[in-house]
Amino acid sequence: MDKNAKSSSSFPLAGRVAIVTGATRGIGRAIAIHLHSLGARVTLNYVSSSSEAELLASELNASSQQNSAIAVRADVSDPDQINNLFDQTEQEFGSKVHILINCAGVLDPKYPSLSETTLEDFEKTFRTNTRGAFVCCKEAANRVVRGGGGRIIMMSTSQVGALSPGYGVYTASKAAVETMVRVLAKELKESQITANCVAPGPVATEMFYAGKSDETVKMLASACPMGRIGEPKDVAEIVGFLAGDGGEWINGQVIRTNGGFVV
Numbered sequence: 009m010d011k012n013a014k015s016s017s018s019f020p021l022a023g024r025v026a027i028v029t030g031a032t033r034g035i036g037r038a039i040a041i042h043l044h045s046l047g048a049r050v051t052l053n054y055v056s057s058s059s060e061a062e063l064l065a066s067e068l069n070a071s072s073q074q075n076s077a078i079a080v081r082a083d084v085s086d087p088d089q090i091n092n093l094f095d096q097t098e099q100e101f102g103s104k105v106h107i108l109i110n111c112a113g114v115l116d117p118k119y120p121s122l123s124e125t126t127l128e129d130f131e132k133t134f135r136t137n138t139r140g141a142f143v144c145c146k147e148a149a150n151r152v153v154r155g156g157g158g159r160i161i162m163m164s165t166s167q168v169g170a171l172s173p174g175y176g177v178y179t180a181s182k183a184a185v186e187t188m189v190r191v192l193a194k195e196l197k198e199s200q201i202t203a204n205c206v207a208p209g210p211v212a213t214e215m216f217y218a219g220k221s222d223e224t225v226k227m228l229a230s231a232c233p234m235g236r237i238g239e240p241k242d243v244a245e246i247v248g249f250l251a252g253d254g255g256e257w258i259n260g261q262v263i264r265t266n267g268g269f270v271v
Contacts, residue, residue: 019047020252024157026050026107027097029084029144032057032064034213035163036111038240040077042248044068048107049076051097055083055112075100084112084140090147107159107251108148113137113182117219119174130177137181145192145203158201159251162189164262166209169270182207186262193260202259206247209266211238234267242267 026043030036031052041064044050050068054061061079068077080096082089097105114136116129141162152158164182167175186205193203210216210228216237217225229237246265249255264270 020254021107021248022047023103024048024106024251025097025101025103026109026251027053027093027105028109028111029053029082029093029140030110030112032060034111034215035208035211035240035243036109037064038244039109039111039247040064041068042241042244043107043109043251044072044077046248046252048251049074049101049103050078051093051100052077052079053082053084053093053112054079055081084110084144085135087143087147090143094147094151104153105148105151106153106157107161108144108152109161109163109247109251110141110144111163112140113163113215115175115178115215115218117215119219121173122176125177133177133181134184137178138184141185142188145188149192149196149201152201154199154201156200156256157253158199159255160189160192160196160201160203161247161250162186162203162205164205164207166207166264166266166270168207168262169264170209190260190262200256202250202256204250204255204258204260205262206243206250207262207264207266208243209238209264209269211240211243213240228269232267232269236267238265238267 026048028040031040032054040050052061065077065079078100082093148160162185164186167179168183189203189205243265
């Protein structure tokens with residue numbers, strides 16, 4: 009392992025560099041904050057929320073004795089922009105990237121049936137969720153540190169198990185990601201880079217609440233054995249574990265983080 013990537017008990021990700029896409033809101037934001045609290049230097053990727061990204065970077069830097077967070081705009085579906093995302097990260101922190109977390113994603117808040125889904129909405133969903141994951145996986149497979157500590161983590165959804173009506177295209181876009189990551193883990197044999205998916209259930213984010221009535225939210229909460237909707241930190245802590253040394257033996261897996269909502 010890169011000697012600069014050795015961890016300590018208090019800051020297990022000290023010396024490591026992480027990129028988090030979709031880092032300005034919801035789960036992505038919680039993951040970026042959590043990885044930073046574990047000692048990682050973090051690049052906050054965004055597409056349109058520049059003020060939120062810059063503010064979060066400033067807050068994280070203020071809590072650290074070094075410049076440990078930057079905000080970089082990049083569309084995950086654009087290979088040139090993702091290449092530049094890695095370039096800027098390496099230049100800023102003087103190190104190769106150890107961890108890539110891809111949280112960028114879209115969900116149609118109309119929850120249309122397949123028969124009511126427009127081709128335009130289908131392509132929009134697959135462009136971000138599936139093409140974006142592919143572009144990020146491809147770049148990370150070639151750029152993430154080899155020899156230990158390298159982590160590629162994609163976000164999926166527990167809907168791949170639930171198969172709820174109204175989520176057909178969204179679920180299909182994420183099922184493709186899960187398959188891709190399982191294959192990638194095998195293709196990265198001997199690199200000591202792990203590749204996994206984290207698949208949250210209902211989580212209290214802006215994207216989750218969009219288009220849902222209070223009655224629907226209560227129904228989903230009661231359907232979970234834990235009796236509540238998940239919080240972004242519930243997912244962030246799982247990702248933090250996978251990103252650290254303790255997650256080294258977890259590879260090619262889909263981790264459903266849903267409180268038992270889908271088993």
